[in-house]
Amino acid sequence: MSQVTQDDWDTHYGEGRSFRPLGEAEHTLFRDLASASPRGERALDVGCGVGELARHLATLGYTVDAVDYAASAVALAVAARTPPASGTTRFVRCDVERDSLDDLHSAYGLIVLRLSYAFLHDRTRVMHRLRERLSCGGTMVVITPVVDAVPAERRNSALDEDEIALLSAGWRTAERRDAEGLATLVLRDPASCAVAFGGKGRPSPHALTGAGVVVTDDAGRVLLGRSVRGVWELPGGKNDGGESFVEAAVRELEEETGLTAEAADARLLAILMDSVHGIPRVTAAVRVVAFRGEPAVREPNLIHRWEWHDVADLPALPCGLFTPSAQVLDVVWPGRLPGLPPVHRHIVAEDGGNPNPRRP
Known part of the structure; x- marks a missing residue:
């Protein structure tokens, strides 16, 4: 509607x-x-x-x-x-x-x-x-x-x-x-309680690899979706065969929110590794620095709605953050989310220099 x-x-x-x-x-x-x-x-x-x-x-x-x-x-x-x-x-x-x-x-x-x-x-x-x-x-x-x-x-x-x-x-x-x-x-x-971190249930068997996309508006607010499974999460998802993390990030951003971006405007910041239900999980932290359009729900079976959130509010979001999204957010805004579950973090040095994760 x-x-x-x-x-x-x-x-x-x-x-x-x-x-x-x-x-x-x-x-x-x-x-x-x-x-x-x-x-x-x-x-x-x-x-x-x-x-x-x-x-x-x-x-x-x-x-x-x-x-x-x-x-x-x-x-x-x-x-x-x-x-x-x-x-x-x-x-x-x-x-x-x-x-x-x-x-x-x-x-x-x-x-x-x-x-x-x-x-x-x-x-x-x-x-x-x-x-x-x-x-x-x-x-x-x-x-x-x-x-x-x-x-x-x-x-x-x-x-x-x-x-x-x-x-x-x-x-x-x-x-x-x-x-x-x-x-x-x-x-x-x-109530000012610490944000909780959690998953969305056991995933289907898969080599869990994908991207989490950080995109901000002109005021520096970050886009999060209210998941049908009851947590907030970044745009993103699994990468297809032969698809790079950056390509997956740009594709998923458009498929989920309607926002369009060029691969040249997406920066791979880090590779994060943890596990869920004993299955290794690899998440690419991708920062999109330019985009077109307004966010809209494109996959209502996954996301109820998209909202722009002030970064200062992240530690106290009611109902918590999807854990991989929280880990990606911590790459861009280190230290904002105390008590974050552990993750192996591999910072990426791309050709052309290291991207600035605080770039608005």
Whole structure:
């Protein structure tokens, strides 16, 4: 299913459409949260649309920042604003995935994503950045439709149980409430645990040789796929007979993500050797320094989706990294992943000089 674009949202709101109004269960939830919070505490409404929730939070006593990346939504929210009984609202056009968050406050007692989380592309990275702005003792609330409760054509606006589990994994307290066709997750106390390393089950018999591909965007974020087997992994895979590691890396990158690169823009950095279930495994660490296109899921039987991740977040990814991918990442960013399983590392010196593994 195609990704909903900013132009789509501007058209949606510009035509006078919105989303379902707040239900009674939501009114009860936010009333309970407000009663346990100090008056005037700051709240952040992410994906505010035309501002119904933001205005409601203000009437409960919050000082509200409400953001949306659709300019038409923000304009309608500002036009509909009336002086609340208490608290204040501020509407800001901001794309939380791509724009700087410097215009937002550094600490919020409440952060809400209502009917917006499923539309985020790099969900994990965005949640890391929002968690950093949650005050000590604060609450994150995600309200989302679930896949089983919506028609097939609207499933891009909903989460399945695996995505809900992934979202909840980074919190010590994750309370779920289901009402009116929505799942409401009340998340508190972010958990900062070390990333786990693991495999994806016993492989089929094979001389396990292949490549792991490190590719970064203009901001230096690294591309990882959410595997159907529950771990994050780099693009890459087995090399075909007679195919070099670099050729395999370029081919697999295109087959899995749709990104195209030339072999001349791929650098073989190292050969890594370990074993899995007693079978020797050889992984080539390949760095792609130039590419064309935008990542897309090309093999849904293997990967749920691709996300750009900040390198600083790698040590704390929920649900862990595929071990060979972690070992390749350690070649490019040494020391970022403490506790990495052992591997035999053979640094490659190519003709034309050694590649710089930190090259953006």
